[in-house]
Amino acid sequence: MSEPRATFDAGAKKHLGQHFLHEKGIIGKIVQAVDPKPGDRLVEIGPGQGAITFPLLDRHGELTVIEFDRDLIAPLTDAARAHGMLTIVHRDVLQVDFTALAAGMHPDGGQIRLVGNLPYNLSSPILFHALDHAAAIRDMHFMLQKEVVDRMAAAPGSKVYGRLSVMLQAYCRVVPLFKVPPGAFRPPPLRLLIGRNRVSGWDHRGGAESGTTWTGSPSSYHRRPSPRELPSAAGSCRT
Secondary structure: OOOOOOOOOOOOOHHHOOOEEOOHHHHHHHHHHHOOOOOOOEEEEOOOOOOOHHHHHHHHOEEEEEOOOHHHHHHHHHHHOOOOEEEEEOOOHHHOOHHHHHHHHOOOOOOEEEEEEOOHHHHHHHHHHHHHOHHHEEEEEEEEEHHHHHHHHOOOOOOOOOHHHHHHHOOOEEEEEEEEOHHHEEOOOOOEEEEEEEOOOOEOOOEOOOOOOOOOOOOOOOOOOOHHHOOOEEEEEEO
């Protein structure tokens, strides 16, 4: 007698900042924005219940995900079998060496592509961590609070132009793509926006022609609003 398959019974965990995407139209637009090609090495940060994971597997056939929540490992593993080859890294993403990960996935020295719906309270650390490994990352497609994406993409002279804008644009080309309504998630967060950061021509000696999506250190600019004060956004980046 076969063992019962694991299911996504646990609800979203507030302390992990979880909001599970479910709107099929938005999911389709995200997959279209990522537009995986043969040979790409995709890495999703925080797959949750697989809303983006499984469509990416259907489209691309293989995917590596980084998931911290132990309660999601078995359901993801079981559900992925019908979609493609899923590799799960069960770790805190801030402890994952993206350079080593890319080397393992691309023995010839290729780069990885990052995708993820980043929790508000960890978006800045994750983005800074990714930037530390920018040479190993081709692009990043992230969902973030709209207020954060606005700062990332702000032009000099804008009211929201600041350290976040300067630091991000030193390495990246930030492209906001589209807004995501709260109702697309369970439970609903604040408004979201999809955007793209592209990083190209990386030079270890001092930056690149384009860049990644991230947020700045909370202590490096004016008081950071609480999540309840912010609209939400999603975006993508290229390295």
